[in-house]
Amino acid sequence: MSGDGDLLELAERTAREAGTLVRDRRDAVDRMAVSKTKSTPTDVVTESDTAAEELIRNRLLTARPGDGILGEEGGSIAGRSDVEWLVDPIDGTVNYLYGIPQYAISIAARVAGETAAGVVHNPVSGETWTATRGGGAYLDGAAVSESGCNQLDQALVATGFGYDSVRRAHQAEVLRAVLPEIRDVRRAGAASLDLCAVAMGRVDGYYERGLGPWDLAAGALIATEAGAIVSGIRGNPPGTDFVLAAGPGLFTKLHGLLEPLDPDRD
Ligand code: IPD
Secondary structure: OOOHHHHHHHHHHHHHHHHHHHHHHHHOOOOOOOOEEOOOOOOEEOHHHHHHHHHHHHHHHHHOOOOEEEEOOOOOEOOOOOEEEEEEEEEOHHHHHHOOOOOEEEEEEEEOOEEEEEEEEOOOOOOEEEEEOOOOEEEOOEEOOOOOOOOHHHOEEEEOOOOOHHHHHHHHHHHHHHHHHOOEEEOOOOHHHHHHHHHOOOOOEEEEOOOOHHHHHHHHHHHHHOOOEEEOOOOOOOOOOOEEEEOHHHHHHHHHHHHHHOOOOO
16 A cells, blocks of 8 residues: 555545544533643543544554554654654544534645645534545545635635634734735634635635644645645745645735734744
8 A cells, every 4th residue: 555545545434433433422422521631721632532543543553554643642653654644633622522513533644744645524514525645635525626716805714723822812913904804704613624615615715823733734735736825924834833725816815914914923
């Protein structure tokens, strides 16, 4: 097994199995418990995050024992091959905690440092977005493309906020300046799904500061393969500092609005 399509097939099968696990666990309780917190008291982990990451790690390493894994919940393993898996077992954990059906399993395969395949699976809606580099982006097997929006005042823009309150104060300032210039904003609560929304024109653009590589990798490939530009600010690559995703007709305009607001600082 070595082609991008094979990596995608393994990622998709694994994401679907993990999705069933986390959805069934959520359906089984009225109130989901927090098992621990991370960067702040509102940055939570549930037992389902840990169980799903373990399942994903087991499935990936059983199929490909030499690969590396970088998982959100700390299940990271250095590999011996040139393939590294970026795993977010539940992107949108706060939605999951509250029973809001907007969370996803996000798995990407990076080959020699380049994202080669990615899947984002929402186990509640059943929607599954997939992409391989150069192979286009798909929702449940049907090709998708970005919205084609090229007017800032018509743009529906998704964003998200970090868990740290100092960072949030600045993010609120940025949003205050952005909001009057666009159609509206959406804060749906799962970065991978926001990027997939760009990929299919469910929103026109998306920006956020502070994502982890596991939040970003699969969704960024899917949005790129759907024709969007996915970048940082001021020509930087997309990453933890900042990510901006929009179709070519909107990207420069949204970048021009955001850049003077220093959205990549706290
Ligand atoms: C979070 C979600 C959220 C985004 C945060 C992420 P998590 O991921 O993607 O939408 O605003 O920045 O940390 O913690 O639920 O995996």
